Amino acid sequence: MIKNRILRRLIPAALMVSAVAVSRPAQAVNYQALVDADTKAFQSYFIKEFPEVKLADYANGVYALNEDSRRQWQEMEEFPPYELDIEAGKALFNKPFANGKSLASCFPDGGAVRGKYPYFDEKRKEVVTLEMAINECRVANGEQPWPGNKGDLAKVSAYMAYISRGQKVDVKVGSKAAYDAYLKGKAFFYGKRGQLNMSCSGCHMEYVGRNLRAEVVSPALGHTTHFPVFRSKWGEIGTLHRRYAGCNENIGAKPFPAQSEEYRNLEFFQTAMSNGLQYNGPASRK
């Protein structure tokens, strides 16, 4: 009897508490603020390590750090090895598909859209890169996607990067799904993997400026601004994902395919860390 009386009093009180809890609006998480804080910490790391290097100069990769290498690179850039690739990319960009349309039909601003990629597509719930969008345009128009991470795909990407030079890196992370993709990229960047148990950050944060054999290790800050690149080692132009795969090979990890979810998320994270820098691709590298 007493028990029932207590219950009769408690139940309405419990209902009131739960009603208040339900009606209280959920605290919205500001995912962009979380990313901005990461970006600030990431960039501060390099600013502290190399106080003499201007932030904007990180867009030039390792050449921001090493004066001798920079001089050689600047001489090479007078007659850039990727010049013909830009021309070929332009022709491919405007070349009509079988249906009469072209890549130019898919992209606004004549293709000067480098600064809009990568982005998180909220409908598809995935990161979309420039190279992915190029191939999706081809498929949507009845063409075969270009294979791999070099050749025609890299040439068109190089042309689009070239006409986008000066655009600001400004990756937006505006939802939980986008933040989840960003976190996956972040975990990839800092996680050690492969037979050598090494991470992206192990080399491109902690060993930046030191020598790996004859080469100076480049900073992760600014990595994504200047791709695709013409690498002397490759003897041709290649995409960022080709470089990712090469790094993974070097540390004894099985590389992921170009445009895999893993590499797109990594690109998404790494590009966000360069927010505020300018796109300056394509570029030449050793």
Place this chain on the structure above:
Amino acid sequence: MKKVLSLLSLLVLMPSSPMLLAGPAESSPALIDQAEAARKEAAALGYEWRDTAKLIASAREALQNGNREESDKLASRALVQGREAVVQAKFMEKNWKMMIPAN
């Protein structure tokens, strides 16, 4: 802390870890199957190593050619790699944030 974790991750991955070594009594096909299962588990976690599949393919080829001893050697190496990769994946899944360099 990060250095301790890095060292720990390295120790965990040392090939001499007894828990990672294959049982000596396994026959070649069973050893290859175990190696392939470990490789698949590592791949599912996104941490497959570069040479594991190649070692398994070589072990299969050696077995087909009647070279049982060589097959066992290769399959054992593949099994160790597969298991180490799984340990690495699970360790990093929990501890990757500790690998962020101090600012």
